[in-house]
Amino acid sequence: MPDVYMCIDGVPIWVELKIIKNDRVSVSISQIAWHIAHKRCGGVSFFLLTPPSRGDAILFDGALAAKFQDARITALRPAALYIGELAGVPCALRALSIDMWSCGPASCGPADMIEAQKENPGT
Numbered sequence: 001m002p003d004v005y006m007c008i009d010g011v012p013i014w015v016e017l018k019i020i021k022n023d024r025v026s027v028s029i030s031q032i033a034w035h036i037a038h039k040r041c042g043g044v045s046f047f048l049l050t051p052p053s054r055g056d057a058i059l060f061d062g063a064l065a066a067k068f069q070d071a072r073i074t075a076l077r078p079a080a081l082y083i084g085e086l087a088g089v090p091c092a093l094r095a096l097s098i099d100m101w102s103c104g105p106a107s108c109g110p111a112d113m114i115e116a117q118k119e120n121p122g123t
Contacts, residue, residue, distance in 0.1 A: 001014070001034065002014040002015055002016040002017075002031075002034070002035075002045060002062075003015065003016055003017045004016075004017065006093075008093065008094045008097055008098070009094065009098055011044060011097045011098055011101040012043070012044070013044050013045070013046070013093060013097045014038065014043070014044070014045040014046070014062065015045070015046045015047075015048050015093070016031060016035070016045070016046070016047045016048070016062065016065075017048050017050075018047060018048070018049045018050075018068075019049075019050060019051070019052055020049050020050065020051045020052070020058075020073055021052070023072040023073050023074055024068075024071075024072060024073065025047075025049055025068050025073065027047075027065060027068045027069055031065060032065040032066050032068075032069065034065075035047075035062035035063065035065035036063065036065060036066065038062060039061075039062055039063040043062075044062075044097045044100045044101050045061075045062030045063075046059055046060060046061065046062050046081070046093065046096070046097075047059070047060040047061075047062060047064070047065065047068065048089060049073060050086060055085055055086045055087070056083075056084070056085065056086065057082070057083070057084060057085065057086040057088070057089050058073065058077065058080050058082070058083050059080060059081045059082035059083075059089060059092055059093070059096070060076070060079060060080055060081060061079075061081060061100075064076070064079060067079070081096050082096070
């Protein structure tokens with residue numbers, strides 16, 4: 001499960017916190033599977049990346065979890081939902097989560113979880 005759970009305006013949100021090191025972040029296979037399955041079920045989750053010793057933040061949709069495994073963060077920046085000061089993250093999370101949740105949760109059952117595990121074996 002991600003590091004942070006919060007509820008903003010009735011929308012449940014999960015946030016994975018990562019420190020950028022050498023233009024990369026470390027994401028486990030189980031984290032990838034969780035975020036993919038959660039998104040498939042209509043859930044809202046994010047990856048919040050920060051470089052050490054700076055007040056910057058980069059926010060990504062949790063559905064992109066698998067992309068972090070082999071890519072440099074600079075290559076993924078165009079897919080970021082928010083790039084800016086860490087202080088601006090709560091407002092960005094609120095707006096993004098409400099927008100993403102308004103699409104409505106999809107149906108989710110055991111078959112979805114099994115499919116996510118097939119896509120990411122070892123979870």
